[in-house]
Amino acid sequence: MSDVPLLPLFILMTSLLASPVLFALPESAARLRTAINLGMAMLKLALVAWLGWKVGQGVVYDLRFTMLPGLEFKLQADPLAMLFISLSAVLWLITTIYSIGYLEHGPHRARFFGFFSLCVAATVGIAMAGNLFTFLIFYELLTLATYPLVIHRGTAEALRAGRIYLIYTLAGGLVLLIGTLGLWVLAGTTDFTPGGVLEDVVTEHRLAAQILFVVLVGALGVKAALFPFHAWLPIAMVAPAPVSALLHAVAVVKAGAFGIMRVVYEVFGIETAQALGMTAPLAALAGITIIYGSLKAITQDDIKKRLAYSTVSQVSYITLGVALASPIAAVGALAHLIHQGLMKITMFMAAGNLAEGLGVKKVSQMDGVGREMPGTMLAFSAAALAMIGLPPLAGFVSKWYLAQGGLDAGAGWVIALLLGSSLLNAIYFLPMLHRAWFRDRADTASGTSYRQIGWMLAAPPITTALMVLAVGGFANAPFSPLEWTRFVVAIEYQE
């Protein structure tokens, strides 16, 4: 045991407790709000670093609270959790800064930041959930906390999007509840255990276990935007840019993908899942989603929509890596969890800046924006190229491992899939870069001339772009995401 056994709880509380305080602050108390936001985000980052250090030393954190006889609320900080927590802690800070810049003069800031904090708290909870039941609790909390963010603009369109979002995700949550119950009934526990808890059960209840797999992965697939449950994601684009960034990079989509990981690795166990014959269809589904998302992205003119479909495609890399049932692919999947987050958040923040600074919201309006907002566009370009998989950028690293994993698992089609996907990525990203850098700014009648954006908007995408470069370039450095990933995979594959 560590010296501070409640450390995971403290991390959870930093944002959970910030939330009501932020709600209660009057709209006008902007400075105090900023101070609390940033203070809490930094505090959390520090605590996460501490926790990561401890976990790296092999300290086990395990907090339990009995909710019903035999049913526990359980927080744990295992290496897999650390991966996700670190991502969210880092990106929370950055997104918070960005949000302050983006929204500080808009209406309902108290509400926005309150839910924003709550959303991060939910993400941390999801990361540290020690069993599926606890996972479920935070999963639902996440839904509730993001809903007001999605409809933050309060327009009819936003409300419609919010309703669709709510129905999709709550239905998913409900199915997850059923799945959790099913697991509870079937296995007598919902604990996340490397190697799974269903090993003894599957021989006897094979069909039930298969159904359970479908139910759980399907439920999580809603948030992970797995085809055909992805429809909410592009619609939810009406949300403000920081919200989109958060949704795509850290919170919602990632929660789904992370959940699939937990379920495959620690509920079923990769071998059991394989034995059930469930991994191959999952991989196929992921493959379909990857191609489908990319194809859809090509046809979008709205920047954020294009990015959204790109997310649909990219997140499924993670699922693919999990489903391939190869340790090497798993490394790729886990790494992509981080990498995709960094890349996508950069792009969304950049897109937000374009909209703020130039009023550019469509791809067709992007002509020459690179010269107007070079910093932002440089960041965007770096992320886009990484996404395409240009070596040695972040995207390349994860794609590389996935391809290797594909070979390792004897699924050669993965190579083709990845190549095809990269090609499609290029098809929808490169024209944007081309327009931005190599075309002249059109003299639009609308007269959207450049409006100065503050450093709080400008700096975050650049920061994250640098990280994108770093995680790719220094992929093999100690404590790099990739290294940590290998550590995790070793645990999950019980090597």
Added chain:
Amino acid sequence: MTPDLIYGLTGIAVFAIGLVGALCAQDRLRRVLALKLCSVGAGFILVVAAWREPPASPDPVPHALVITGIVVMVSATAVALALIRRLQTLEAEADE
């Protein structure tokens, strides 16, 4: 054929009539009457339960219960009727 049999069946029939009336009657006042029939029917059953072949004296407990039931019912009736009166007044005012 003993009195308790006759009155027991009587009570049941009265109760059933009241029940059907309470469910089907359109008129507010008549529904109150129907409910009162129900209460009398239930009273019959209790009184019958107390009945013993004559030399033996009847069981006093159900009698006490029925008396309680009668008083309760008169209270409920009074409230229901007050509601009816008030409602009719309000409706008449709204019509004007």
Added chain:
Amino acid sequence: MPTRSRDTSADTAPARAPALPASLPEVPRPQPGRTRRFFATLLTLAVIWGLLTEFRLDALVFGLPAVLAGAGLVFVLPPGRGWRISPRAALVFVLWFGVQSVRGAVDVAARAFSPRMGLRPGFRRYPLSLPEGAARVMFLNTITLLPGTLSAELEEGAVVVHMLDTRADLEADLGQLEARIAALFALPRK
């Protein structure tokens, strides 16, 4: 309870229509006899109570308040006039009344059972000569129990009598009744 003497007919006169012609206009006047009548009622009720409870002493716990309250109603109800009864006349009256009411009942029963009924119903007015109060009430009530007559309504100084057969001699019958009641209440005959 305030001893408030009221003209009851005026009191309840509705606004929408003329007052009910109920009784002769009565001028409110103080009722010195009230206390006396209170005690008279008290005594009567006490006797009734005693008879009901077979004169058990423990019953007085409830009896006393009951009798007092009952007698107290004298002060609540609209005041009547004082009256007294001549005991000798009373005996005669009861006998006479018994016979008359049997006659009345037999008469009406016979009509009910007879195929032709022999009815010729109608109203007749009969001017009142008895003073207001118990005597008059007695008179009105007794009319109803006599053969073929029914007191239907009071009008200005007269009673409207319903008769099963208007051919009967109303004046003679009621005149006799009036006389007997006057005797009963020891009233001077006009």
Added chain:
Amino acid sequence: MNPFLSVILVILLTSVLAGLFRVLRGPAPAGRMLAAQLFGTAAVAMLLILSRLMQMPALLDVAVVFALLSAVTLVAFVVLSARRIG
């Protein structure tokens, strides 16, 4: 004696039930009240006989209550209906 009293009871009840006809016929309310009066009186008579028949003096008290209270419904009727005349 008892069978005789029982027969009387049956006769009284039958007679009273025949009076019911009046209530149903209507249409004027006073006629209906009349029948209710008849019921009151007959019920008192039946209670008197029953008290004898069942050796239950308590039924006399029931009859007393009937006798004293029979006027209440009628007075309510007369007072309330008369309001319309006024």
Added chain:
Amino acid sequence: MLLDWIAASLIAIGAVFFVAGTVGLLRFPDIYCRLHALTKADGLGLALVAFGVALLADSAGEVFRILLIWFFVALASATCGHLIARYARQSGEGDAHD
């Protein structure tokens, strides 16, 4: 024994008057005539029944209560008869023959 016979006859005659009252109620043409039937026939019927039962009573208390009953029924019946007739005249209901 004689007392029993007298009581029985009184009660029987009383019942006859009750029947007469009912017949009158049914046959008489208007409300006033029916009132005659009720007040007189039923009144006497009750009186006879009451006296019959009083003859059979066990105690003086019972007799007293029976007398009380009779007295009040007679009083109430006369009063109610008057009230109904008055009401019928004032409301015009008495004019309605049926």
Added chain:
Amino acid sequence: MNNLMSLDPMTLALFLPLFGAMAAFIAPRAASVIGLATVLANLGAVGWLAFEIRAAAELITPLGGWAPPLGIALRADGLSVAMLALTGAVGLLVSFSALDALRDARQRQYFWPLWLLLLTGLNGVYLGTDIFNLYVMIEVIALAAVGLTVLSGTREAVRAGLEYMYASILGALLFLMGVGFVYLQLGRLDFAGLIAATPSAALSAALALMVVGLLLKTALFPLHFWLPAAHANATAPASALLSGLVVKAALYIFLRLSTYMPLPDEILVTLLGALGAGALLWGSVQALRAERLKLLVAWSTVAQIGLIFIAFARAGQVGLVESWKAAALLILAHGIAKSAMFLAAGRIKDEVGHDIIRDLDRSAIRPTLAQFTFALAAISLIGLPPSLGFIGKWSLMEGALQAGYWHWVVATMVGTLLSVAYFSRVFAGFLRFDRMQGALAEHKGWALADLAPLTLALAAISLGLMAAPILSFIELGYPFGAMP
């Protein structure tokens, strides 16, 4: 001479509200003070009782010193104390909010005596062990509740109150008839007699009558017709009491009865569940269509009651031994959350000036906290974790899965989705501001009056974390110290 310490808390919980009611009626000017003091004292008595129950598991006081079946005993066990505590705590908070919500002096004057009589009746039901006594108690509840329903005096309220009255009386009379049949068969009326009874035709008839009566009182579809209007048209505190507490009394009696006199046939249990599912669907559909906020909330009560009946039914006839816990949890959860929701809805209506859902938007920023409260309560009612409603739903579905009753799971899920749909209509209204006219005022949304509903809503959420102790508490002494 009189040693007050020999008073037991059960007697106290009965008499305190009764004396309070009388005092509040006699002294209308001081009614509020008397009322609050009484409700506080009542909660104290319940606390004392809970303390005793933790040690003793069950307490019995034979009133008058006459042991049942001749006399009537008061009996408390974990479940009844939980219900008493629910009543006491919710009642206290509703009382606080009534101070603000009832602005009309006349309403205030009558609210307190009626509410305290209602409290007397509710406490009496939870402590009762005799079915006739329960009948009298539900009549006390019915009259007081009707009085509260029509407190606002509007035409709609009076009309709804009248319908409610009919349903209440009819339900009570059906119950009374059932009591009659029990007496015919058994010659006694106490619970112990019911447990010991062997099945017979008369007892089946009695059970049928009593159950139908209770279903009517608890407004299970299709006997719910009276509920929505009554709950929607009452003043906010009254609605909170009616929806949060009053309906629960009949549910509680049903729960007790169905454990003491098990339903004779599996089909009947399934039928109840089917009716519950019908209620869930129909209530939800109506809530989706409702135009007014309070009406929506009232219809959601219909749906939630359906859910509770699914909980009754989910484990089948024999399984009631287990499934009553899920039902009890749902009852508690609904009691707390629904009263919070009605109070919040009342606050919103007060501040915004109307409660038309279509026209709700951010232009009225003042009732922020009330809206937040509403949302929290909705979370519990939808059954999202970690609320108490979630725990109840969890144990419902767990039991259903274990028994292999997939249909109940499906029904519950559909109901949950529908509840999301209808509540999200309201959330969307709270959050939209596209049609806003004029600038947003700086919000002053922290009215003291919001405190009570907020506390309730927070309790509804956070008690989910306490589910384990709550469950072990309600199992104390149930029933009569042993599982049947």
Added chain:
Amino acid sequence: MTDPLILFDLLLGVSVVALAVAVMGARDLFAAIVLFVIFGLLSALAWARLSAPDVALAEAAIGTGVTGALLLKTLHHLRYVTGQLDQFAAPGMTPAEPVPMGVIAANAAFCGLITLGLAVAYLGAPQGGPGFDALVAEAMPQSGVEHPVTAVLLNFRAYDTLMEVVVLLAAVIAVWQIERGLSDAPSPDLGQVWQGFARLALPAIVVVGTYLLWKGSEAPGGAFQGGAVLAAVGLLLLLSRAYVPRPAHRGAARLLFVLGTGAFAAVALLVTGGGRVAFQYPPDQAKTLILLIEGLVTISIAVTLAALFHGREPVALPSRRDHHDT
């Protein structure tokens, strides 16, 4: 030969059922009310036949007194409000369209079905079966009274009885709350004949009501019967406007409503101590306490029933009336 009394029972039973049908079926509401009052009389008779004089007394007192008057008052009010007063017939508030035979048949079938079901269950129950006879007989000596029904009501099951009084209290509070703002239509003078009757009968009713109360401790009778009879006095006073409630009487009225319940509850609570629980009267004081409770409860019942009839709480009358009163 069968006992002719059974014939009477049969006839009575049939007529009770027939009256119930008539109450539901009568086209005219006024007829329905009158029929209902008669129905009450007949059920009282039936209860007398079943050796339940206490119940018969209660039904007679409440059924013939308060209930009929209350129903008539409501009907009159409805007709007054809807302007139907100038018709003799009272078809009810919904237009009396002829009910289709099908509906009647369906109702009758439904009704028959319920009756049949319950009758089967009833016939299956033990006749003259188990009860409390023995237990009551055993406990009677300690009850403080001689009449078993009163012992049950005020001692063995006093809790029920207290709650029953509470129901009455709740009713009067609810009624005061519900009715408001309406002033009574003026009522007519009942004339000298009535006054003569009232002077004789009302005091007698007071005495008889109290007599029933007193008698309750050893024979059929008791607080409810007595209270209901006394309430009739109140009703008659109100109807004939010999007593007109004034706003100034409100406080007193509230006290009187609460008096019985309060005293009952206070006694029930104050006897605790020394190992006794609530309602456990010390045996040597049981009779006194029960009589005290009964007396006060009777007053409350009487006043409450009269108030329930009167309806709204006393309000200031229109000035026109005040003028007449002076």
